[in-house]
Amino acid sequence: MNNYDAIYAAVKRIPAGRVSSYGRVARLAGLPGAARLVGYALHALRDQGDQTVPWWRVVNHTGFISNAYEAELQAALLEAEGVVVSPAHRIDLRHYVWEGVLDDA
DNA sequence: CAACTGACTGCCG
């Protein structure tokens, strides 16, 4: 089990219609402070063509889509799940952020 | 092996 797997596992826990931040995912994955690594891991998914990880539910801590490659696609996928994305690719975290397992119940 | 870079974040103002 390397760090990437832990990150992917954490991302898979994010419920549809919700979002989480890189830092939060890193923490859930047991890698506090490795926010950049999360972005790096998700970037790798692109090349690997892995469709099992909901990477589009991950945005930065301000609710902005920092995806440098498929920002438009990410915004579209989120809206498809019911998440409101502003024209500037921004999301209201107060309403959509997934705090963790406690947030499910 | 050192330096650079990137889908980031917290602290200060």
Added chain:
DNA sequence: CCGGCAGCCAGTT
């Protein structure tokens, strides 16, 4: 929230 600065991990040069 915006801008600047340092810390963070892994892969490249």
